[in-house]
Amino acid sequence: MRNAFAEVITDLAKTDNRIVLLSGDIGNKLFDKFKEVDPGRFYNCGIAEANMMSMAAGLSLSGLRAIVYTIAPFTTTRCFEQIRIDVCYHNAPVIIVGTGSGLSYADLGPTHHSLEDLAILRTLPGMRVIAPCDAEELKLALKQALEGDTPVYIRIGKKGEPKIHNDLTSFQIGKAITVREGKDLAIISAGTIMPEALAAADLLFESGISAEVVSMHTIKPMDTTYLQQAAGRFKLLVTVEEHGLIGGLGGAVAEWRSLQNISVPHLSFGTPDEFMHEIGSQEYARDKYGLVANNIASKITERFKSL
Amino acid sequence: MTLIDDIQQKTRVLRARIIETSHRASMPHLGSCLSCVDILATLYFSVLKLDTTNPRSSDRDRFILSKGHGAPALFQVLAMRGFYPEEWLDNYGEDGGIFAEHPPTPDYLAGIEAATGSLGHGMPMGVGMALASRITKEAYNVYALLSDGECNEGSIWEAAMLAGGKKISNLCVIIDFNKWQATDRSQDVMALDPLADKWKAFGWNTIEVDGHNIDQLLEAFGQFPAENGKPTAIIAHTVKGKGVSFMEDDNNWHYRIPNAEEVERSKIELGIK
Numbered sequence: 001m002r003n004a005f006a007e008v009i010t011d012l013a014k015t016d017n018r019i020v021l022l023s024g025d026i027g028n029k030l031f032d033k034f035k036e037v038d039p040g041r042f043y044n045c046g047i048a049e050a051n052m053m054s055m056a057a058g059l060s061l062s063g064l065r066a067i068v069y070t071i072a073p074f075t076t077t078r079c080f081e082q083i084r085i086d087v088c089y090h091n092a093p094v095i096i097v098g099t100g101s102g103l104s105y106a107d108l109g110p111t112h113h114s115l116e117d118l119a120i121l122r123t124l125p126g127m128r129v130i131a132p133c134d135a136e137e138l139k140l141a142l143k144q145a146l147e148g149d150t151p152v153y154i155r156i157g158k159k160g161e162p163k164i165h166n167d168l169t170s171f172q173i174g175k176a177i178t179v180r181e182g183k184d185l186a187i188i189s190a191g192t193i194m195p196e197a198l199a200a201a202d203l204l205f206e207s208g209i210s211a212e213v214v215s216m217h218t219i220k221p222m223d224t225t226y227l228q229q230a231a232g233r234f235k236l237l238v239t240v241e242e243h244g245l246i247g248g249l250g251g252a253v254a255e256w257r258s259l260q261n262i263s264v265p266h267l268s269f270g271t272p273d274e275f276m277h278e279i280g281s282q283e284y285a286r287d288k289y290g291l292v293a294n295n296i297a298s299k300i301t302e303r304f305k306s307l
Numbered sequence: 308m309t310l311i312d313d314i315q316q317k318t319r320v321l322r323a324r325i326i327e328t329s330h331r332a333s334m335p336h337l338g339s340c341l342s343c344v345d346i347l348a349t350l351y352f353s354v355l356k357l358d359t360t361n362p363r364s365s366d367r368d369r370f371i372l373s374k375g376h377g378a379p380a381l382f383q384v385l386a387m388r389g390f391y392p393e394e395w396l397d398n399y400g401e402d403g404g405i406f407a408e409h410p411p412t413p414d415y416l417a418g419i420e421a422a423t424g425s426l427g428h429g430m431p432m433g434v435g436m437a438l439a440s441r442i443t444k445e446a447y448n449v450y451a452l453l454s455d456g457e458c459n460e461g462s463i464w465e466a467a468m469l470a471g472g473k474k475i476s477n478l479c480v481i482i483d484f485n486k487w488q489a490t491d492r493s494q495d496v497m498a499l500d501p502l503a504d505k506w507k508a509f510g511w512n513t514i515e516v517d518g519h520n521i522d523q524l525l526e527a528f529g530q531f532p533a534e535n536g537k538p539t540a541i542i543a544h545t546v547k548g549k550g551v552s553f554m555e556d557d558n559n560w561h562y563r564i565p566n567a568e569e570v571e572r573s574k575i576e577l578g579i580k
Contacts, residue, residue: 050431058421082428
């Protein structure tokens with residue numbers, strides 16, 4: 001996904017000379033082609049994320065479009081006040097890109113996990129929060145973010161994430177995409193955990209439960225039109241994200257349900273309120289926290305049968 | 308009247324207005340405002356390339372009050388410079404207004420480039436604005452006024468290292484070095500000295516001046532931008548509460564609000580009726 005980011009931002013920079021790419025000393029060789037387009041619009045800002053974020057705001061308040069790129073926790077929680085004040089309070093159209101979403105860097109330990117970013121950035125006035133499920137969504141989200149003029153956070157994976165969409169022609173920030181249609185319940189997924197959601201739907205189908213699978217790539221503003229009609233059509237809403245259970249996609253859906261007095265049951269999959277004190281691959285970590293198709297399908301089946 | 312005499316006369320009027328406003332609207336940070344008045348007046352009445360009829364013109368010089376708590380001084384200077392009528396300041400501190408302790412965002416008041424107040428943000432934003440001119444080919448300079456206490460913030464030194472490394476020569480930082488921060492001598496809180504040497508070590512040209520001497524300030528600004536391509540840091544030695552004998556170097560005036568009698572005594576000292 002990070003290769004897709006580098007490719008698409010390089011392409012966009014060829015025709016949009018407002019684009020300035022700031023990197024927090026990561027992506028060795030990743031941006032060589034971008035630098036060939038215009039070396040004067042790429043800056044390695046060093047391991048100094050607070051300054052990088054303020055600089056991005058300054059650039060974006062001067063007619064340019066700064067894109068900040070580093071590992072998700074360092075471009076979000078590390079410099080949260082800079083995002084809050086310099087970017088959001090000024091409504092500076094900075095695009096913040098966090099790579100290595102969720103447990104992508106599970107083996108690097110919790111310093112490199114990002115399981116709070118969606119929750120935290122969602123609280124900021126004017127901030128749009130996007131977690132594309134694959135490279136296709138990422139490309140279109142970036143293009144659309146550049147067409148707008150407000151702050152955007154885009155949370156992406158690392159590399160090798162499977163392609164979900166074959167031919168995605170229509171993409172709109174804030175509008176969910178139905179990946180698979182179903183009749184009994186909806187699995188609403190955000191980000192690169194999508195393959196597990198789809199595999200869970202396959203398992204459910206085998207046991208006679210028809211699950212719709214939706215990419216809720218935009219956590220804010222959330223597609224409440226979809227949620228509203230899904231609540232009318234289905235017996236159960238399921239949210240799946242590689243993020244803490246507090247405040248992310250599941251949290252946002254729970255807030256919406258409560259405020260709208262929606263009675264349809266909601267089952268939320270995410271990570272618990274803890275740091276992971278052991279080392280393992282992303283697959284290991286996902287399995288540990290039940291973010292795998294088998295567990296998702298069996299928990300859904302159990303809940304669905306109890307309704 | 309010479310330029311220096313004119314600026315000095317303006318600073319007396321500005322000081323009186325700042326003190327009166329502090330009393331009327333219960334605005335703190337009086338000492339911090341009085342220590343930077345001469346720097347602000349020199350910038351706005353001689354140095355900055357501005358057009359008050361087109362305050363957002365793309366080639367304007369940018370001034371950022373990184374020490375946002377000096378806003379009561381900046382608001383008076385901007386009004387006197389003609390960005391908005393001085394009468395606007397009559398509702399200072401009133402509910403629903405714009406004028407309080409810190410600058411609003413640029414969309415809410417002409418002349419403001421950054422909404423500061425949390426220290427350590429303005430100057431790094433200025434680094435981005437200065438770098439933008441290199442990309443957009445618009446010729447302008449960026450000035451950021453910092454407090455010595457603000458130099459506690461790590462983000463200032465991140466920005467200093469980047470601007471020095473990338474040789475952002477159209478960036479000028481002025482440090483209002485009044486030797487105090489909110490609750491203590493700045494040198495006793497952290498190892499601030501030698502302040503000029505620190506900036507020099509980060510790749511900046513450094514100039515030390517008496518921050519109340521208009522002549523010295525003008526000369527320092529005249530050396531910017533430097534021909535060697537480095538950004539410039541002007542270490543302005545100042546006195547907190549400058550201009551009023553019973554406020555000078557007394558850190559109680561960081562938060563204290565003057566009473567009516569103190570306002571009158573101040574105005575007499577400043578020669579303002």
